[in-house]
Amino acid sequence: ERRVAAFESLTKIPELKPVPRHRLSDEIEKIVQEHLKFDLVDDFNSNIWELLAADGEMKVYRRELEENGIVLDPLKAVHSVKGVTGHEVCKYFWDPAVRMEWEGTLDSSRMLEALSDDTLIFNQVHKRVWPAAQRDTCFWSHIRSVSKENKNDLDDWIVVNYSTTHDSAPIKEPMIRAWANVALICSTIILNRDKYADLSSVPRENLVCKITYVAQVNPGGWAPANVLRAVYKREYPKFLKRFTQYVMDKTKKLPILL
Ligand code: 6CM
Structure with a gap:
């Protein structure tokens, strides 16, 4: 049985409980498994990826891809952040209550439906980029933990944002509906793990969160x-830097969310 978290507040350690099935369960399962299978493959030494930006531990790559003149460039980034867990990083990425505090590319974010404790549906309006028409997106957003074989390790965490349709979000011209498949996957490394009897006594400075974003x-x-392409080149690195700094600042004085 897979374990999922029921979120109540940003400070509480969530209880873990199973989530009932709903109309998108099968699609979500398929898309999440695809991300877990393909996104973590270290393929940066192949000729597939072009380095778009680098800043400290952060590296942002893209692959140029066009279809009928439309830019579809897949993007993949890796980062390594100290003092936070994957659970914390994923939670802040997923939580609608804090979205506008770190998202700099939106005019608005509206939650349409809570399908379950781990899956929400959103309609977001993206900042207009001159001279193109404004875009919006409608997507489900799913968070889950992925347990490790070794019980001394912290779980991995993943958030997937995947486009869908919703009765409450019809396309309203002249707005154009953009389509997205985004995943944030986090793995937490604990330095000097053997010095601590249990996970709850590990201090923040011993945490390193490895992030993969596609x-x-x-x-x-x-x-x-x-x-x-100019917008993507500027905005993805900016987002990764700003968002991870946001999580570090927010969690600094809070108990660790394991
Ligand atoms: O992942 C990011 N944010 C998440 C929460 O908001 C969510 C967002 C996904 C949307 C993906 C971008 C859609 C962009 C729409 C196209 C705009 C093109 C305008 C036309 C230009 C000529 O997963 C951070 C997203 C950072 C984006 C840079």
């Missing part, structure tokens, strides 16, 4: 390729 975005209609 994004496949279809702008859903024509947008000038050079403008779009």
